[in-house]
Amino acid sequence: VGVFFRPIDKINAIIETYPRGIAGFQRYTAFLDTRPDIADREGARDAGRLKGEVAYSGVRFGYAADRPILNGLDLCVRAGETVALVGPSGAGKTTICSLLLRFYEVTGGAITVDGIDIRDLTLASLRSNIGIVSQDVFLFAGTIRDNIAYGRLGASDAEIAEAARRARLDGVIAALPDGFDTVIGERGVKLSGGQKQRLAIARIFLKNPPILILDEATSALDTETERAIQRSLADLSQGRTTLVIAHRLATIAHADRILVVEDGRVTEEGGHADLLSREGGRYRQLHEAQTGDAPHRLAIANDTIAN
C-alpha cells in the first residue's frame, strides 16, 4: 500500500513548497477568494458528486451596481454536454463561468446544478465538482508528481501516472532528467506553455469533476502542440458537462452546441454548421471576422471539423 499511496508527509511537503512559489499561490488564492464576503449560507449542504446539469435562469449581474453585465441570462446545459460560449470581447463569457463557481453572487435570478440553487451548496463542495483549465496555470516549486497531485491530494503514484498519460504529458516526463521526480519552477526545469497546459489537464483528470470550464488559451502555441492539447481536452470533456470560453474555431467545432453571447445575453444558439448557414447571422459574422484575421486557425478548425 505504501508504494501506491503517497504518505501524508508528502502532502505537508506540498504545502511547504508554497512559500517558494508564493507569487503563483497568492494569485491562485486571490482568484479563488475574489470575494471573501461570499460564504456558505446557514444550512448549506454538501453537494456530493453532482451529475452536472447546469441552468441559469433570469440571471442578472454587474460588477458595479450601475453597470449591468448580465441582464436576465437563460442558459441550460445538460449533464455531459459541451457548450461553447462565443461572442465579442467583453460580452460576458468569463463572467458567466465565474458566477457558476460563485466567485461573485448573482443579483437576480438563479444558477442551479442538478436543480439545486448553488447558494444552497457549500462553496467547497460546489467547487470540488468543477475543474478549470485556463491559460494561467498555477505551478509551485516542487516535483512534477507533486504538481499533478495537486489535482487531488492523496492520489497514488499509479493514478498520477495515468492522469499524465491521459493528458499526453507522459512523453514529456519520460524525457526529463528525473522523470516524475524532476523539480520544476524557478530553480528547476522550466516547462513550456504547452507543457504547463498539459499538466493542468493532468490535474483535472486526477480530480475527475463532473463539470469542466475551459477558458481557452489565446497565446499562440505551435500547431502540433495545439492539436495534442485539443485532443487531450476533447478526452477530458468526455462525459463531463463542459463550458468552453472559446476564442478559437478549433474548440468550437467539438462543441455539441454553440451559444453566441452578446451584451450578457444569448443571442444565437445552434450547431456550427447550422449557425454558419444563417445568412447575416452573428456567428457567421464572427466566424468571417476570425477567419479573415487568422488563416492558420481556420486551417486547424476546418481540419477538426473534417475529422
Ligand code: ATP
Ligand atoms: P473576453 O472574450 O475578452 O475574455 P468576455 O466575454 O469573457 O470577454 P467578461 O470578461 O465576462 O467578457 O467581461 C464582461 C464585462 O465585465 C466587460 O465589460 C469587463 O470589462 C467587465 N469585467 C470583467 N471582469 C471584471 C471585474 N473583475 N471587475 C469589473 N469589471 C469586470
